[in-house]
Amino acid sequence: MIRSGLIILTSVFLCVAAALPGSCQEGRTGDLQTNTMPSLMDSIQFDQEIKFCEINIPHEVLEIRQRLEKEVLLAVHNKPQVILWMKRSARYFPIIEKILKQEDLPLDLKYVPVVESALRPHSGSSKGAIGYWQFLKDTGKRYGLRIDDTIDERRNIFKSTLAACYYLKKLKAEFGSYLLALAAYNMGEFGLNIQIDTQENRDFFSLYLPLETQQYVFKIIAVKMILEQPEKYGFFLKASDLYPAFRFAQINFNLNTEIPIVMIAQAALIPFKTIKDMNPEIRGYHLDSGKITLLIPEGKEKGFKERFVKLLSENSKKYTRKFHVVQPGESLTRIAQRYEMPLASLLRLNNFSFKKVIHPGDRLLIR
Numbered sequence: 001m002i003r004s005g006l007i008i009l010t011s012v013f014l015c016v017a018a019a020l021p022g023s024c025q026e027g028r029t030g031d032l033q034t035n036t037m038p039s040l041m042d043s044i045q046f047d048q049e050i051k052f053c054e055i056n057i058p059h060e061v062l063e064i065r066q067r068l069e070k071e072v073l074l075a076v077h078n079k080p081q082v083i084l085w086m087k088r089s090a091r092y093f094p095i096i097e098k099i100l101k102q103e104d105l106p107l108d109l110k111y112v113p114v115v116e117s118a119l120r121p122h123s124g125s126s127k128g129a130i131g132y133w134q135f136l137k138d139t140g141k142r143y144g145l146r147i148d149d150t151i152d153e154r155r156n157i158f159k160s161t162l163a164a165c166y167y168l169k170k171l172k173a174e175f176g177s178y179l180l181a182l183a184a185y186n187m188g189e190f191g192l193n194i195q196i197d198t199q200e201n202r203d204f205f206s207l208y209l210p211l212e213t214q215q216y217v218f219k220i221i222a223v224k225m226i227l228e229q230p231e232k233y234g235f236f237l238k239a240s241d242l243y244p245a246f247r248f249a250q251i252n253f254n255l256n257t258e259i260p261i262v263m264i265a266q267a268a269l270i271p272f273k274t275i276k277d278m279n280p281e282i283r284g285y286h287l288d289s290g291k292i293t294l295l296i297p298e299g300k301e302k303g304f305k306e307r308f309v310k311l312l313s314e315n316s317k318k319y320t321r322k323f324h325v326v327q328p329g330e331s332l333t334r335i336a337q338r339y340e341m342p343l344a345s346l347l348r349l350n351n352f353s354f355k356k357v358i359h360p361g362d363r364l365l366i367r
Contacts, residue, residue, distance in 0.1 A: 133154070
């Protein structure tokens, strides 16, 4: 029997992200095939004032102009990537902008995750940075993100954006400039402080910084220029070309036991894949006990609670999790054989790779 109150559905509500303002207009005619593409030289005619976070970018200075020209040319040349930036920004910029406004930060900072991850939740770097804002594990945890074997909130657009706001506020307070804050975001506070102290200079434009960091900041500026005036650079997308606004219902749980994600999918009448796609922070196939928030498609919250409670009651035995404590001399293959389950299933249940090394005393999920 399932005890009353074992799992509490605390709330359900809808949230709809508005279409990206200013990115395109319905009724705009033409596309990449019917509009004339400007020449690459036209794309680097900087005849207007350029600002980022209200900081004037002195493009009349030859060395600064050269850096900016390079990043604009490289970005515009990669047309498929720019189109994907535009399409994804329609989905995610309203969410990011809302949080930036809430935290009283410049909206220009929304271009940072475009450069960091191309607005992809599963983007990763060779250094271990993950998610929209490319947080390293230690930094993410320092700014409030949950990162463990079951949840990685670096992949959550809402929570990672809020964490990035906290981090950028701290960097701005420390270095006094959003350009220096972005440099520190890329190369680390310690490294930037060393360069400032060594060179006795706090002006971003005249600091000698690692080439990666110089390119990083100017690429963010270039992305802003292109996405704010895409037609100038030869990108003519209609509103219907963009990805739709992120529409969802939010389900809040208070779980006293672990449950399989597939049960959530069944209660919402959607595929398992939809749960994973809409909640990229979830790792593996089960939800831990405790407070959990999940997103499901708008409309699927209707009748969810009743279906979920019924499924939980009917399948309590089926979904009861069992563990095996590793004994000396045991291997993953031997344990799988003992419980008459494929080795691949054992690895999947425990989020292991084939190279995983186990030790006596480890607890393995076997069902």
